[in-house]
Amino acid sequence: MFSHESHPGYEPTLPDQPSPALQFDQLDQLPGRDDPPTIELGPPLPEPGTPTYPYPAPAPDEPPGPLYVVGDVHGYLEELLAELRHQGLIDADGHWAAGRARIWFLGDFTDRGPDGIGVIDLVMQLAAEAAAAGGYCRALMGNHELLFLGAARYGDEPVQSTAGTASFLAAWRLNGGQQHDLDRLQAHHISWLSRLPAIAIEDGHLLLHSDTTAYLEYGESIPDVNDAVHKLLADEGVDEWWDCFRRFTKRFAFRGEAGPMAVHELLDTYGGTRIVHGHSPIPYLTGAVHADDGAPPHIPGPYVYADDLAVAMDGGVTMEGRLLIARLPVN
Ligand SMILES: [Mn+2]
Numbered sequence: 001m002f003s004h005e006s007h008p009g010y011e012p013t014l015p016d017q018p019s020p021a022l023q024f025d026q027l028d029q030l031p032g033r034d035d036p037p038t039i040e041l042g043p044p045l046p047e048p049g050t051p052t053y054p055y056p057a058p059a060p061d062e063p064p065g066p067l068y069v070v071g072d073v074h075g076y077l078e079e080l081l082a083e084l085r086h087q088g089l090i091d092a093d094g095h096w097a098a099g100r101a102r103i104w105f106l107g108d109f110t111d112r113g114p115d116g117i118g119v120i121d122l123v124m125q126l127a128a129e130a131a132a133a134g135g136y137c138r139a140l141m142g143n144h145e146l147l148f149l150g151a152a153r154y155g156d157e158p159v160q161s162t163a164g165t166a167s168f169l170a171a172w173r174l175n176g177g178q179q180h181d182l183d184r185l186q187a188h189h190i191s192w193l194s195r196l197p198a199i200a201i202e203d204g205h206l207l208l209h210s211d212t213t214a215y216l217e218y219g220e221s222i223p224d225v226n227d228a229v230h231k232l233l234a235d236e237g238v239d240e241w242w243d244c245f246r247r248f249t250k251r252f253a254f255r256g257e258a259g260p261m262a263v264h265e266l267l268d269t270y271g272g273t274r275i276v277h278g279h280s281p282i283p284y285l286t287g288a289v290h291a292d293d294g295a296p297p298h299i300p301g302p303y304v305y306a307d308d309l310a311v312a313m314d315g316g317v318t319m320e321g322r323l324l325i326a327r328l329p330v331n
Helices: 020-028 075-087 116-132 142-155 168-174 177-184 187-194 216-220 222-235 237-247 257-271 282-286
Strands: 067-070 104-105 136-139 198-202 205-208 272-278 303-305 311-313 327-328
Touching: 020 136, 067 205, 067 257, 075 116, 075 327, 104 198, 116 177, 116 187, 116 222, 116 327, 142 168, 142 177, 142 187, 142 237, 168 237, 187 222, 198 222, 205 257, 216 222, 216 237, 222 237, 257 272
Parallel strands: 067 104, 104 136, 205 272, 272 311
Antiparallel strands: 067 327, 198 205, 303 311
């Protein structure tokens, strides 16, 4: 059974109710998605000329700062800047103002919205500024990172797909790819995106982009999964990329009666006491996507479900929802 009762703001959803998410599901999986293999190279170095900021050097015994997560951005740079400012994490000029705070972006920076490269540039900038301040700004690799990297690397090269002949470029365009993002994609973006981890754990929160158990197919520990994805991106061909992309595009594993079991499977393998994920917009998870009056979906905040074991962070900014930033733990 769903356990929405303890989460004010979200109406209970009948588990077996036909969901409009089906259409979304099919669209999102259209030509398939591969994972670009990546190599773990560590945090990016500041670009030459990056100014230093006057933060005090952290003492070694100082406790870590507060932990935040950011849901899917999908090119909505202005909304991201506004929410980061609202939370006091950046200043009026868009620079890190959060000291030793820790921020994890949950992936899907580009596609659908107007300025995907602007989003990547901002996150890279904040990563450098946060590190200088004794905090950090890190990011997971979402399926749209795999899709975007695949479009850039493999273009129209045909891939094996159950949906017939497909290519990364066609799939990327069908899933909101913006030509101006591809035109502005530079080597340092590719390098940074290709190094992002697929999974992380922070303060007992297992952080994933997608609400799927497909991560288990890549390894039994967090380093194993991240290494496997990075190695695949570095060494494998278009069909392996595509397969990885498709696996990390799956969704809804934590919904319904079997949801808590799926969450436990991941927590038992990788550690942590709760999963925090993006990828599936909250209106689709709750089934509240299409209001009868056509009103935008109501997104009061992160969506806690699966017996309180999972927190969904994609507020559906691409569908007139919200770009969510939350401080963990979420109640
Ligand atoms: Mn996604």
